Amino acid sequence: AQKITQTQPGMFVQEKEAVTLDCTYDTSDPSYGLFWYKQPSSGEMIFLIYQGSYDQQNATEGRYSLNFQKARKSANLVISASQLGDSAMYFCAMREGSTGGFKTIFGAGTRLFVKA
Amino acid sequence: DGGITQSPKYLFRKEGQNVTLSCEQNLNHDAMYWYRQDPGQGLRLIYYSQIVNDFQKGDIAEGYSVSREKKESFPLTVTSAQKNPTAFYLCASSIGRDWVNEQFFGPGTRLTVL
Numbered sequence: 001a002q003k004i005t006q007t008q009p010g011m012f013v014q015e016k017e018a019v020t021l022d023c024t025y026d027t028s029d030p031s032y033g034l035f036w037y038k039q040p041s042s043g044e045m046i047f048l049i050y051q052g053s054y055d056q057q058n059a060t061e062g063r064y065s066l067n068f069q070k071a072r073k074s075a076n077l078v079i080s081a082s083q084l085g086d087s088a089m090y091f092c093a094m095r096e097g098s099t100g101g102f103k104t105i106f107g108a109g110t111r112l113f114v115k116a
Numbered sequence: 117d118g119g120i121t122q123s124p125k126y127l128f129r130k131e132g133q134n135v136t137l138s139c140e141q142n143l144n145h146d147a148m149y150w151y152r153q154d155p156g157q158g159l160r161l162i163y164y165s166q167i168v169n170d171f172q173k174g175d176i177a178e179g180y181s182v183s184r185e186k187k188e189s190f191p192l193t194v195t196s197a198q199k200n201p202t203a204f205y206l207c208a209s210s211i212g213r214d215w216v217n218e219q220f221f222g223p224g225t226r227l228t229v230l
Contacts, residue, residue: 004158033215043204045159045221052216091158095215102147102172104219106158 003027004092004107012113013082020067021077021110023092031097034075036066039089039109048090051075079112087114118143120222122207127227129194129201137192137225139207146212148190149219152176153204162205165190194227202229 005024013019036048051059051066059066067076092107120141129135151159161174165184179198208219
């Protein structure tokens with residue numbers, strides 16, 4: 001069963017506007033971490049933001065925020081004030097406590113295009 | 117600057133040959149990982165290592181081998197037994213094995229089998 005689902009293969013956003021990238025997950029483990037990574041065309045994966053399953057508040061890091069809805073098992077990434085440099089692939093990922101944290105499960109990704 | 121280096125960036129191999137991908141980190145991280153990425157897909161775990169002289173198979177270990185003789189180094193060998201080795205390979209590390217720890221990634225090696 002697919003544990004991380006990103007339903008948007010591609011998204012377009014106008015520069016300076018906000019965009020939401022969707023991510024739903026599936027786990028029965030009460031302890032888990034959710035991560036978002038950015039992958040530019042160069043290929044390197046860049047860590048953006050983390051949300052723990054026990055965190056009461058939504059995580060924020062600069063222009064990135066995570067809309068964490070635990071009951072719905074969703075962890076959407078919100079990018080505010082989009083910039084041309086935000087054009088990249090974005091991956092949602094999860095690490096479960098029961099596997100000792102070693103297995104990070106990645107979604108298929110969403111390609112974001114920022115238009116000038 | 118601390119980080120993860122991978123070499124080479126591009127690698128070409130003839131069918132039937134083994135090839136070794138290098139991964140070095142100076143972050144003093146205990147855990148290291150190897151992932152494979154195919155076009156348009158997410159990452160899949162090949163091998164991981166918690167500490168020196170210890171490593172475990174991931175989801176797609178067949179046709180690959182690793183070693184962890186030093187904390188900072190985790191080379192991956194793609195053997196001739198790997199049936200479809202052409203892919204993008206990413207090495208990563210994390211400070212520990214807890215699920216709260218993010219992974220830091222290297223720049224990747226793109227392997228093409230001719």
